[in-house]
Amino acid sequence: MKALDIEIHPLIERLRCAVRLGDPAVITKRIKDELESFIPADGLLLPEAFRRTRPDSYCRRLFYRDPELGFTALVMTWGPGQATALHDHAGIWCVEGVVEGEMEVTRFDLVDESERGLCRFVEKGKAHARAGSAGALIPPFDYHVLANVNPDRIALSLHVYGGEMNHCSVFLPEPGGLHRRQLKQLSYDA
DSSP states (O other): OOOOOOSOHHHHHHHHHHHTTOOHHHHHHHHHHHHHHHSOTTOOOOOGGGGOOOSSSOEEEEEEEOTTTOOEEEEEEEOTTOBOOEEOOTTOOEEEEEEESEEEEEEEEEEEEOTTSEEEEEEEEEEEEETTOEEEEBTTBOEEEEEOOOSSSOEEEEEEESSOOOEEEEEEEOGGGOEEEEEEEOOOOO
16 A cells, blocks of 8 residues: 655655664654654644544554655544554554644553463553654553543544554453453554
8 A cells, every 4th residue: 555645745854864863762762853843733734534533443544655764654543532452563663743632642561471471561651642742662662552532533643663563462451450462463544
């Protein structure tokens, strides 16, 4: 699937310059700074195709794929109250910026995993992010839950990944405060 042909070339060039820096810590800091300076506090105007929601899940739509540098950018569309499961980023760095609305980010540390795939996490805090704010995740510190906590309006977020994130691990709640690791295949919405 190709990214939509949209006129946001200044942002794409900023992302390309950041990825060329090579070091994940430096890349993610630069992209975080770029998103926070590029996305205004009242949101970034995107084509209507990015605003469509689904009743059963948030949407993942390809914004840009860089054939030379290997990174991707996605817009995620969140209906009121929609959230991810607790998940990782499959070993790929990521920077997430809120484009419109407000998101809640709950971070976790993985403290133990059994041979049977049962995991114990410790919550490391919640952050409320509004349009124009961004945060970075670098494995192994990439476990979190994203949620649109607004019951009345959609939220849009822009995610820049250090590769093609076509799968991740989700962690499903089990008795005793544990979570079971499960592989989840990811795809793009039309």
